[in-house]
Amino acid sequence: MPESFTEVAASVAEIAKGFHARGWLLGTSGNLSAVVQREPLRLAMSPSGVDKGQLTADQVLSIDENARIVSAHGGKPSDESLLHIRIVKDRGAGAVLHTHSIWNTILSDLYASEAGLAIEGYEMLKGLQGVYTHEHAEWLPIVDNSQDMPALADTVGKTLNEHKEAHGFLLRRHGLYSWGETLAQAKRHIEILEFLLETIGRTSLIKAKQAAI
Amino acid sequence: MPESFTEVAASVAEIAKGFHARGWLLGTSGNLSAVVQREPLRLAMSPSGVDKGQLTADQVLSIDENARIVSAHGGKPSDESLLHIRIVKDRGAGAVLHTHSIWNTILSDLYASEAGLAIEGYEMLKGLQGVYTHEHAEWLPIVDNSQDMPALADTVGKTLNEHKEAHGFLLRRHGLYSWGETLAQAKRHIEILEFLLETIGRTSLIKAKQAAI
Amino acid sequence: MPESFTEVAASVAEIAKGFHARGWLLGTSGNLSAVVQREPLRLAMSPSGVDKGQLTADQVLSIDENARIVSAHGGKPSDESLLHIRIVKDRGAGAVLHTHSIWNTILSDLYASEAGLAIEGYEMLKGLQGVYTHEHAEWLPIVDNSQDMPALADTVGKTLNEHKEAHGFLLRRHGLYSWGETLAQAKRHIEILEFLLETIGRTSLIKAKQAAI
Amino acid sequence: MPESFTEVAASVAEIAKGFHARGWLLGTSGNLSAVVQREPLRLAMSPSGVDKGQLTADQVLSIDENARIVSAHGGKPSDESLLHIRIVKDRGAGAVLHTHSIWNTILSDLYASEAGLAIEGYEMLKGLQGVYTHEHAEWLPIVDNSQDMPALADTVGKTLNEHKEAHGFLLRRHGLYSWGETLAQAKRHIEILEFLLETIGRTSLIKAKQAAI
Numbered sequence: 001m002p003e004s005f006t007e008v009a010a011s012v013a014e015i016a017k018g019f020h021a022r023g024w025l026l027g028t029s030g031n032l033s034a035v036v037q038r039e040p041l042r043l044a045m046s047p048s049g050v051d052k053g054q055l056t057a058d059q060v061l062s063i064d065e066n067a068r069i070v071s072a073h074g075g076k077p078s079d080e081s082l083l084h085i086r087i088v089k090d091r092g093a094g095a096v097l098h099t100h101s102i103w104n105t106i107l108s109d110l111y112a113s114e115a116g117l118a119i120e121g122y123e124m125l126k127g128l129q130g131v132y133t134h135e136h137a138e139w140l141p142i143v144d145n146s147q148d149m150p151a152l153a154d155t156v157g158k159t160l161n162e163h164k165e166a167h168g169f170l171l172r173r174h175g176l177y178s179w180g181e182t183l184a185q186a187k188r189h190i191e192i193l194e195f196l197l198e199t200i201g202r203t204s205l206i207k208a209k210q211a212a213i
Numbered sequence: 214m215p216e217s218f219t220e221v222a223a224s225v226a227e228i229a230k231g232f233h234a235r236g237w238l239l240g241t242s243g244n245l246s247a248v249v250q251r252e253p254l255r256l257a258m259s260p261s262g263v264d265k266g267q268l269t270a271d272q273v274l275s276i277d278e279n280a281r282i283v284s285a286h287g288g289k290p291s292d293e294s295l296l297h298i299r300i301v302k303d304r305g306a307g308a309v310l311h312t313h314s315i316w317n318t319i320l321s322d323l324y325a326s327e328a329g330l331a332i333e334g335y336e337m338l339k340g341l342q343g344v345y346t347h348e349h350a351e352w353l354p355i356v357d358n359s360q361d362m363p364a365l366a367d368t369v370g371k372t373l374n375e376h377k378e379a380h381g382f383l384l385r386r387h388g389l390y391s392w393g394e395t396l397a398q399a400k401r402h403i404e405i406l407e408f409l410l411e412t413i414g415r416t417s418l419i420k421a422k423q424a425a426i
Numbered sequence: 427m428p429e430s431f432t433e434v435a436a437s438v439a440e441i442a443k444g445f446h447a448r449g450w451l452l453g454t455s456g457n458l459s460a461v462v463q464r465e466p467l468r469l470a471m472s473p474s475g476v477d478k479g480q481l482t483a484d485q486v487l488s489i490d491e492n493a494r495i496v497s498a499h500g501g502k503p504s505d506e507s508l509l510h511i512r513i514v515k516d517r518g519a520g521a522v523l524h525t526h527s528i529w530n531t532i533l534s535d536l537y538a539s540e541a542g543l544a545i546e547g548y549e550m551l552k553g554l555q556g557v558y559t560h561e562h563a564e565w566l567p568i569v570d571n572s573q574d575m576p577a578l579a580d581t582v583g584k585t586l587n588e589h590k591e592a593h594g595f596l597l598r599r600h601g602l603y604s605w606g607e608t609l610a611q612a613k614r615h616i617e618i619l620e621f622l623l624e625t626i627g628r629t630s631l632i633k634a635k636q637a638a639i
Numbered sequence: 640m641p642e643s644f645t646e647v648a649a650s651v652a653e654i655a656k657g658f659h660a661r662g663w664l665l666g667t668s669g670n671l672s673a674v675v676q677r678e679p680l681r682l683a684m685s686p687s688g689v690d691k692g693q694l695t696a697d698q699v700l701s702i703d704e705n706a707r708i709v710s711a712h713g714g715k716p717s718d719e720s721l722l723h724i725r726i727v728k729d730r731g732a733g734a735v736l737h738t739h740s741i742w743n744t745i746l747s748d749l750y751a752s753e754a755g756l757a758i759e760g761y762e763m764l765k766g767l768q769g770v771y772t773h774e775h776a777e778w779l780p781i782v783d784n785s786q787d788m789p790a791l792a793d794t795v796g797k798t799l800n801e802h803k804e805a806h807g808f809l810l811r812r813h814g815l816y817s818w819g820e821t822l823a824q825a826k827r828h829i830e831i832l833e834f835l836l837e838t839i840g841r842t843s844l845i846k847a848k849q850a851a852i
Contacts, residue, residue: 018479022449023235027340027405051397053231100337105412110419123571123600124526127453133573134599145336147346173347174336184477192453199531205419206536206631236661240766240831264823266657313763318838323845358762360772386773387762418845444692448662549784549813550739553666559786560812610690618666625744632749632844 005071008034008044009060011183015097016046020053024099024194028052030175031078034095034183035088041065043084047075065089082153083177090160093179095186100175103198108142108170110204116141116163116170119196127192128167129185140193141169168193218284221247221257222273224396228310229259233266237312237407241265243388244291247308247396248301254278256297260288278302295366296390303373306392308399313388316411321355321383323417329354329376329383332409340405341380342398353406354382381406431497434460434470435486437609441523442472446479450525450620454478456601457504460521460609461514467491469510473501491515508579509603516586519605521612526601529624534568534596536630542567542589542596545622553618554593555611566619567595594619644710647673647683648699650822654736655685659692663738663833667691669814670717673734673822674727680704682723686714704728721792722816729799732818734825739814742837747781747809749843755780755802755809758835766831767806768824779832780808807832 003011012032019025032046045063046055062071067081078084084096111117119138125131128138141159146152156177159169167189168178178193180186216224225245232238245259258276259268275284280294291297297309324330332351338344341351354372359365369390372382380402381391391406393399429437438458445451458472471489472481488497493507504510510522537543545564551557554564567585572578582603585595593615594604604619606612642650651671658664671685684702685694701710706720717723723735750756758777764770767777780798785791795816798808806828807817817832819825 023408026408027337027401029337029340029405029408051400100408102408102411102415105335105337106416106419109416121599122531123597124453124455124531127455134571135573145347147348171336173334187477188453192455195449195452195455195526195528198528201415201419202528202627203532203535206532206627236834239834240763240827242763242766242831242834264826313834315834315837315841318761318763319842319845322842358773360774384762386760414841414845547812548744549810550666550668550744553668560784561786613690614666618668621662621665621668621739621741624741628741628840629745629748632745632840 003036005036005042005044005062006057008036008183009057012044012046012060013055013057015183015187016052016055019097019099019190020051020055022101022194024101024190025052026100029100031080031084031098032096033078033081033084033088034186035093036062041085041088042070043081043088045077045081045084048078049076079149082149083156086153086157087160087177087179090157091179092181093186094181095183096177096179097183097186097190098175098177099190099194101194101197103201104170104176104194105173107197107201108172108174108176110201112142112144112172114142117200119200122196122199124192124196124199127188129180129189130165138196139163139166141166143169143171145171145174216249218249218255218257218275219270221249221396222270225257225259225273226268226270228396228400229265229268232310232312232403233264233268235314235407237314237403238265239313242313244293244297244311245309246291246294246297246301247399248306249275254298254301255283256294256301258290258294258297261291262289292362295362296369299366299370300373300390300392303370304392305394306399307394308396309390309392310396310399310403311388311390312403312407314407314410316414317383317389317407318386320410320414321385321387321389323414325355325357325385327355330413332413335409335412337405337409337412340401342393342402343378351409352376352379354379356382356384358384358387429462431462431468431470431488432483434462434609435483438470438472438486439481439483441609441613442478442481445523445525445616446477446481448527448620450527450616451478452526455526457506457510457524458522459504459507459510459514460612461519462488467511467514468496469507469514471503471507471510474504475502505575508575509582512579512583513586513603513605516583517605518607519612520607521609522603522605523609523612523616524601524603525616525620527620527623529627530596530602530620531599533623533627534598534600534602536627538568538570538598540568543626545626548622548625550618550622550625553614555606555615556591564622565589565592567592569595569597571597571600642675644675644681644683644701645696647675647822648696651683651685651699652694652696654822654826655691655694658736658738658829659690659694661740661833663740663829664691665739668739670719670723670737671735672717672720672723672727673825674732675701680724680727681709682720682727684716684720684723687717688715718788721788722795725792725796726799726816726818729796730818731820732825733820734822735816735818736822736825736829737814737816738829738833740833740836742840743809743815743833744812746836746840747811747813747815749840751781751783751811753781756839758839761835761838763831763835763838766827768819768828769804777835778802778805779836780805782808782810784810784813 036042123134178189247257249255300309336347391402462468549560604615673683675681762773817828
C-alpha cells in the first residue's frame with residue numbers, strides 16, 4: 001500500500017537529520033526528495049534554507065513536475081528541485097538524495113579533468129542495485145556545476161543517458177547525487193558511495209606517498 | 214515578534230551542545246551570543262568556563278554593551294565578550310558564534326603569513342548571506358591572537374572595516390568567528406565555513422603530495 | 427542462565443545501531459551473529475539488506491547450521507551466514523561480528539600482498555582474549571574476497587587453522603571479521619581491532635612521509 | 640557540600656559514555672577515577688573489562704589507597720588503579736582520567752625518542768589550570784609503557800616530580816593521562832589535550848609535506 005505524504009515526509013525528515021549528524025548536509029546544504037505519486041507527479045521535497053538537522057515532516061513540501069509547490073503550507077522548495085525531477089523522470093527513481101560531504105567535494109575536484117572516477121573491486125559495491133559481485137566497475141560521472149538550473153538539469157539528463165548503469169554522479173565542487181526505487185534504497189546508495197569516496201580519497205593519499213618514496 | 218531572553222538562551226544552549234558534539238567547542242572553549250534587545254544592548258552570552266556540551270538555558274547570561282552582567286543570576290561572561298559586542302555593533306549582527314575546531318585551528322596557522330585565505334568555487338559558499346553563485350571568492354581574514362581584549366576588539370573592528378564582505382575571520386591558533394542576522398544564520402555560516410576549512414585543509418594535503426611526485 | 431532469543435536479538439540490534447553510528451555498517455553492509463543454542467545450532471543472525479542503523483530485535487533471524495531460517499518470521503539471512511557458522515564451529519565462538527570501515531577496507535588492500543599485517547606493542551592489544559601484555563605480536567590475516575560463499579568459508583576455515591591465535595581476519599577490499607565467547611567480547615574485539623587498524627593506517631602515512639624527507 | 644559516592648559515580652559514568660562515543664575509550668580501554676573522600680582515601684574507580692559506552696553508576700567501584708575494593712558490590716577495579724592513586728597523592732588531584740585515542744596513541748609513539756612533546760601558542764592551552772595566555776609552552780612527558788604497575792606508578796611519580804607544571808602525560812603506545820581538582824576540570828583537560836594532540840598530529844603531516852616539496 002502506497003505511503004501517504006505524511007509518512008514519506010517523516011522518512012525524509014529522519015534521513016535528513018541522520019545525514020546532517022554525519023556532516024553530509026551542513027549549513028542547509030543538500031536536498032532530499034521522494035515520489036508520493038507518479039501521475040500527476042507529486043514529489044515530497046526538502047525546503048530551501050532550512051537546517052536539515054532540525055527538519056520536521058511538516059516542513060517538507062509537495063511539488064509538481066514543474067517544481068511548483070502544491071502543498072498547503074508555504075516555503076521555498078530546494079533550488080535543485082529541477083535536478084530531482086529530471087532524475088525521477090529519466091531513471092524512474094522513487095527517491096533522490098543529494099549530499100555535500102568533505103570527501104565527495106574533494107573527489108569531485110580531484111577527478112574533474114577525467115569527468116569521473118572508477119570505483120572497482122570493493123565488496124561495498126554489492127549494495128548498489130543490480131550489482132552482485134565486488135568485481136564490478138562503477139563509473140561515477142562528474143558534471144560541472146552551474147547556477148542555471150534548467151541547463152544543469154539537461155546536462156544531468158544527458159549524463160544519465162550516457163551512463164545508464166551509473167548509480168550516482170558528482171557535481172564539481174558541489175556534491176553527490178544518488179537515487180533509488182525507494183527512500184531506503186537511495187539512502188543505502190548514498191551511504192555506500194560516500195563510504196567508497198572516502199576510502200578512495202584516503203587511499204590515494206597513502207598510495208601516492210608510497211610511490212614518492 | 215521578538216524572542217524572549219529565555220527562548221534565545223534555549224537556542225544558544227542547543228547550538229552549543231550540537232557544536233560540542235562535533236568537537237568544535239571542546240574543553241569549555243568557544244563562545245556564543247545573540248542579541249535580545251538593541252537599545253540598550255542586551256546580549257545573551259555563553260558563560261566562561263562552562264562545559265558547552267552540558268550548557269543549559271539558565272546558565273546563559275545577559276550582558277550589556279560593556280560586557281557587564283545584567284541578568285539576575287551570577288556567572289562570568291565569556292572572556293571574549295568584547296569581540297562579540299564589536300561584531301554586533303560593526304556588522305549589525307544578531308548573533309555571533311566562535312568555534313575552536315581542529316581544521317580552523319590548523320588553517321589559521323597555515324595561512325597566517327598571508328593574513329588570510331581565499332575560498333572559491335564551492336557550491337557551499339552559496340549558503341553565505343549575499344552569495345548567490347559558487348563563482349564567488351570569499352576572503353577569510355586571519356588576525357593575530359592576543360590576550361588584550363580591548364586591543365583585540367579594535368583589531369577585529371579594523372579587520373571588519375577592511376573586509377566588509379567577509380562572513381567570518383580566523384584568530385591565529387585560536388579559532389573561527391562568524392555571525393548572522395539570526396542565530397540560525399550564524400549557525401549556518403559556522404557550519405559552512407568549518408566545512409570549507411576542512412575541505413581546503415585536506416585538499417592541500419592531497420594536491421601538494423601530487424606535486425611532489 | 428542462558429539468554430533467550432529475544433534478549434540476544436535485542437543485544438544484536440543494539441550493537442548494530444552503535445556500529446552503524448560509527449560508520450562501520452553503512453549501506454546495509456556487515457553482519458552480526460550470536461549463538462543462542464549449540465546443539466542443534468541456533469544462531470541469531472542479522473538479516474540481509476536491512477539498514478543496520480534501524481535494526482530492531484524482531485528483524486533478527488534465527489538460522490541453523492546450514493544457514494536456513496528456522497524463525498517464524500521471514501527475511502533473508504545475511505549472505506555471509508556460512509562464514510559466521512564456520513567461525514562459530516572452528517573457534518567455538520559465541521558471537522561473530524563483521525564490519526566494513528574505511529580503515530579496515532584501506533588496510534585490507536594495503537597489506538594484501540603480505541597476506542596480513544602485524545600489530546605489536548600497543549596497550550590496546552591487552553583487550554584481546556588471552557593477551558596480557560602490550561608486548562604481544564598480533565597477526566591479522568588477509569583473505570582474498572570471493573562471492574562463492576562455501577569456498578570462502580573453507581578458505582576462512584583454513585586460515586583460522588593456520589593462525590590459531592588470531593582474533594580476527596580481513597577480507598580484501600571487504601572488511602573485518604572478529605568474534606568472541608559472548609557478544610560483549612566480540613564487540614570489544616571489533617572496537618580494539620578497528621582502533622588499531624586506524625592507528626596503523628594513519629601512522630603509516632606519517633612515518634613514510636618522514637622517510638621521504 | 641561534598642558529593643556523595645552515588646553522585647560521583649553517576650558523573651563518572653556520564654563522562655565515560657561521552658568519551659566512548661568520541662572513540663576515546665573503545666574496547667573497554669581507559670579508566671576514570673574521582674576522589675570521594677581523602678582521609679582515608681576513597682576513590683570512585685571505573686571497573687576493569689566493562690564497556691565504557693554502557694557504564695552505569697552502580698558499576699563504579701569504591702577503592703582505598705591500596706586499590707582494594709571497599710564497596711559492597713563486586714567487580715575488579717581498573718588494572719591501572721595504582722596510577723590513579725599515585726596521581727591523586729602526588730598532585731592532590733580530585734579526579735584522574737585516562738583515554739586511549741587514535742591521536743594520543745600516534746603521538747605517544749612519534750615523540751617517544753624525545754620523551755615528550757611541546758605544545759605552544761594555542762589559545763586552547765588557556766583552558767588548562769594555571770594557564771592564562773596562549774603564549775604558554777606546555778610540555779607533555781612521554782613515559783614508556785609497562786605491565787609492572789607498581790614500577791610504572793613509581794615512574795609516573797618521578798615524571799610528575801620532574802615536570803611539576805605538566806597537566807598530563809602520555810604512556811607510549813598506550814594513552815593519555817590527565818587530572819583536575821574536580822571531574823569537570825579533568826574532563827576539560829582531557830578534551831583540551833586530545834584536541835591539541837590531534838591538531839599537532841595533523842599539522843605535522845601538512846608541514847613536513849610542504850618541506851618535502
